[in-house]
Amino acid sequence: MEKNIVTKNKKIHLALLICLVGFPQISETIYSPSLTEIARSYHISLNLAQMTLSIYFLAFALGVFFWGISSDYLGRRKAMNFGILFYVLGSLFCFYSTSALSLFIGRFIQAFGASTGSVTTQTILRDCYQGNDRHRLFGKISAALSFSPAIGPLVGGFIGEYSGFRAMFLFLVLMGLILLFWSVSSLRETKPNKVLSFSTSTILGVGKAMLVDRYTLSFGLQIGIFNGILFSYHSEAPTIFIQKFHFSQSSYGFMGCIVALATLLGAWISSKALKTKSANLIIKDGIKLAFSGALLLCVIVLLAVPLSIQILIYIVGTFILLAGIGMALPNCLSLALTKFSKVVGTAGALLSLGYYIIVSSCTFLISIFHTGSIAVFPLFSVFLLVLSFLCIRLENEH
Template identity: 50%
Template structure:
């Protein structure tokens, strides 16, 4: 059997990170967009929600398509679609066109997530795969915080249109890099005629895969719910400036990076299933500490803000420990249909991410206690799931 080529780690990092940057880079421009298009802030915020909708549909389509036409063509066509969507965002002169453009942009960007994971799952085995997922997860954890900083600077210097033009230029660079450096990794044994319904049946009847989906969707849901709720906590309640808050995002993102690196080191001592369980316990400890802190103090002082950050750091540290191993192990029994399985699996957990974020927005009242209690319920469910279906099963 012909040996499958392994793409460079740098290429994999770029391909899996650009969708995250595209999601958050323009958020500092939302007020300017609202004024320029003469619409309410609520209407402008829909451009965030519709990104997830396009992304969820995209991970299914590109993952399934990669089993039919190959990983490389699916990646390249997805990047082209992303570039067209970014160009339309730049040209949009109405909220309706901007919403359509963001959907298309996300639809194309999702290939960077689902196809990259598929490539890693089929071209890298065992311990090395766990390590690569940990390294990539460390970068992914940082990109949502970098996006607003870059976007804020570009918007301040050149206006919000320049932010979308930056994404157009980025899409061209990524396409050229992938075109010259990305090999085809689909094995010749992978069939071109795959029944989506049969693959779906295999997934929904596998309790461990469902458990991994719950953990991956839950951790990502918590992460992006935090990014949605944090501005109301630190800017409105603690009266931080947007600039200071942007720097704060980088500090917080370090927790996930440290967690991912710690996960990689723990692989020398523990099996991945146990590391996932350890990560869940750390998340529970962080959410519990955060709830206790918020329940026992209400003064908007610097010390109180720092203590809250310590608890959030612990919570996100647990996510960084657990998530890489969940991504690595989730579809180990689906190598024969890994593209389609990855498509269906990603669709499921991204829908869960969307539901969790929507839940956070519905529960938002301005009270500090809502987010900690919401997160505590979620991490306890994830901890129980990990113990019952993943670690014990092993």
């Protein structure tokens, strides 16, 4: 039976699954080059403009919980399509927003809908693949997703510079409509035949089981930390490269290619290493690599060197940091719910709720700590990576 499902899923279009899991990242990163322009347009501080990212991830956390559970009770296909519809409506709300409050509301609705692309796609993959096949597929999708951080800032930078940030929201509306049509016409249902009846006690029972399981808790915390670093970078990067290093919006957009190449390299190393190492060991290697990149960023902040050298080393340090995350993250995602295969939609919803709350907290904290200094992101990353080492100890106590 499992073999038949795998064959059927391969006919669903891997490209569609990649686009569905990737569009939430594009929707977030496309926004970052315009943060300073949005702050000026709505007459708010840059710190407050950065907090729109926290709102986005808070809504995303609530959304993955809702759509993940819905995918168990309504089916994967309905959860995906209704979520994309919410996303389109939220993007329209952003486009027509006339105040910072209405923009925040639009971003909340947009993120709530976009979250289905993350949790429901992961649920579909967990429905259909097991063991190393699943590890490799998550690695391949992570490699493909490495282009999302490149596409977002690149498109957002050019649109923002030449047409203004409202045109960016119109672009997201059109992208959502295309994805909705593609999903409605091509996405197949992969939910197992057993029908679940909605039960609060079942959800609470699954949540309690996940919280008391050190193995699951460790991977959930690490996923939140790695994503927290990644999106904290997107929050701070406009200040670092546009204000401090004097990049234009469009030039800054090309920095997304650095993020993409780093994540792609990390995922490629992980995929190759799976032939000789366990996923757990690859996660540890990824954390060590990321930590070395964060330390390099801290060192360059302390050195008095010409601006061109500072820019070069800052880019290299960021590349190393994100490559390490690219190694560790897909393996954490693959391993996190191995004990909850019978309730993978609900468990995925709870897992995603937890780690996106961590991401929201990270982006909120870095907006509080924001001073305009290029030292904020490296120091924050070192702190989070130390926490990830502690999570490994938690897992080892299992």
